[in-house]
Amino acid sequence: GIQVEQSPPDLILQEGANSTLRCNFSDSVNNLQWFHQNPWGQLINLFYIPSGTKQNGRLSATTVATERYSLLYISSSQTTDSGVYFCAVLNTGANSKLTFGKGITLSVRP
Amino acid sequence: EAQVTQNPRYLITVTGKKLTVTCSQNMNHEYMSWYRQDPGLGLRQIYYSMNVEVTDKGDVPEGYKVSRKEKRNFPLILESPSPNQTSLYFCASSLIKLTGELFFGEGSRLTVL
Numbered sequence: 001g002i003q004v005e006q007s008p009p010d011l012i013l014q015e016g017a018n019s020t021l022r023c024n025f026s027d028s029v030n031n032l033q034w035f036h037q038n039p040w041g042q043l044i045n046l047f048y049i050p051s052g053t054k055q056n057g058r059l060s061a062t063t064v065a066t067e068r069y070s071l072l073y074i075s076s077s078q079t080t081d082s083g084v085y086f087c088a089v090l091n092t093g094a095n096s097k098l099t100f101g102k103g104i105t106l107s108v109r110p
Numbered sequence: 111e112a113q114v115t116q117n118p119r120y121l122i123t124v125t126g127k128k129l130t131v132t133c134s135q136n137m138n139h140e141y142m143s144w145y146r147q148d149p150g151l152g153l154r155q156i157y158y159s160m161n162v163e164v165t166d167k168g169d170v171p172e173g174y175k176v177s178r179k180e181k182r183n184f185p186l187i188l189e190s191p192s193p194n195q196t197s198l199y200f201c202a203s204s205l206i207k208l209t210g211e212l213f214f215g216e217g218s219r220l221t222v223l
Contacts (some may be wrong), residue, residue: 030209103152
């Protein structure tokens with residue numbers, strides 16, 4: 001099956017810093033999403049982005065499907081950005097489930 | 111408000127006592143799915159449903175049952191829970207198959223003693 005690798009596995013930032021989170025995948029996809037799991041365990045949709053670039057406030061994402069990667073940018077980080085960030089993909093030709101990466105644990109310190 | 115609602119959010123039970131985790135969505139989505147999340151193992155799919163009366167096994171279906179009698183509801187049934195089913199469970203839904211965005215419920219934290 002498709003492999004999803006996220007990097008770095010852990011990230012510690014000082015409040016106000018910027019960061020880039022990466023998601024690499026091993027095959028073509030027709031669905032890619034970024035999620036944030038907050039400290040209470042809730043999975044929050046950040047972006048549905050199978051290709052192209054989107055922005056939402058301090059967050060933006062870019063997927064280059066032909067090169068099999070996606071990037072999530074966090075600017076001016078805040079302590080509330082802490083948590084785990086997951087990338088999930090749907091392999092082209094599949095339709096039953098998203099395959100999740102292992103996640104990136106982000107800690108933003110005040 | 112568009113949402114996926116799970117109940118209960120927290121539950122402690124004992125081995126062998128049947129339980130049901132309910133899941134309901136108000137977005138008229140065709141696709142629904144259950145995942146469990148465990149430390150070191152990530153998110154794994156238990157069952158999914160493409161539409162009413164259509165269900166299929168995911169990666170880890172053993173010990174679980176589901177039903178999809180109505181479009182909005184997709185309950186997860188543990189007939190005889192065991193301690194290895196202690197986990198964080200998520201229900202999710204999407205409009206049609208997975209061609210669009212997948213939305214998750216808030217999660218149900220289950221402990222089986």
